[in-house]
Amino acid sequence: SGLLIPFITLLMVIAVVSIVGWIVIKPAPLMLQGQAEATEVRVSGKVPGRIEKFLATEGMKVAKGDTLVYISSPELDAKLMQANSAEDAANAQNQKAIKGARAEQIAGAYEMWQKAEVGVKLAEKTYNRVQNMFNDGVVPAQKRDEAEANLQAAKATSKAAKSQYDMAVNGAEKEDKMAANALVNRAKGAVSEVESYLSETTLISPIDGEVSDVFPKQGELVGSGAPIMNIVDLNDMWVVFNIREDQLPKIKMDTEIEASVPALGNQLVKLKVYYIKAMASYATFKATKTNGGFDVKTFEVRAKPASKVEGLRPGMSLMVDYESIK
Secondary structure: OOOHHHHHHHHHHHHHHHHHHHHHHHHOOEEEEEEEEEEEEEOOOOOOOOEEOOOOOOOOOOOOEEEEEEEEHHHHHHHHHHHHHHHHHEEEEEEEHOOOOOOOHHHHHHHHHHHHHHHHHEEEEEHHHHHHHHHOOOOOOOHHHHHHHHHHHHEEEEEEEOOOHHHHHHHHOOOHHHHHHHHHHHHHHHHHHHHHHOOOOEEOOOOOOEEEEEEOOHHHOEOOEEEEEEEEEEEEEEEEEEEHHHHHHHHOOOOEEEEHHHHHHOOOEEEEEEEEOOOOOOOEEEEOOOOOOOEEEEEEEEEEEEEOOOOOOOOOOOEEEHHHHO
């Protein structure tokens, strides 16, 4: 019995050392850490200008179509005035082409035609008299030829005056009217172009979401296409994991995993894998073994929550126990 107590003590020491050694040596459970992300849309304008007023601030919820910011662009206002003036001038030219000559011009052309007609009648009477005198042998042929030439000239003058009168009555030619109408359409196009740019000075939200970032301050100048604010869609969220390929055997497309969210009191969230892709070479993990080892690549794995998780926001961590994945 004298040896029994030391023996039991030795067994107890061995047991305690074994338990402590097992606890120390036992590998820690493999935890996969992911990060929540969401669709983010950048809002920017086509035209340069100065930030006149913000109607949305960081953290504000906005709906699709809500006005976010006004941009002031005096240059565009001046261009619109120029375009409107050019359109008015083109319309005036077009109306002139459609209307034709003024009444005074038509009356003047008519009077010139009538004057030419009187000249024709006078030339006819003179020719007839000279012809009769030529028939009687009183005047030579030269006089008769001169009278006939005067008659033909008077008729030609009358015909030319008549064509001028007809032109005044009919107005501009078809081609001139088409050209004037084309100028009007071009001017209208210029106005529409400036108005479309002016519409870009009022920026609206393209989605329902939350304003995550506002970049410029009120009164600052922004260039064409410069980012003004970001809108994050909290209804379209996913989780990104960076997983080594030796941990991929349990991670397949459509694999369902359970993750806890420390920021939400370790609330459990069900996820479903929908995307697996190798990351760039700089993200490769190098093997530690010199014999028989290989470079272990890292894969980006994305998983979507099975349903909307209230309170989950971009940047929050999600933890997955690798052993719990089936």
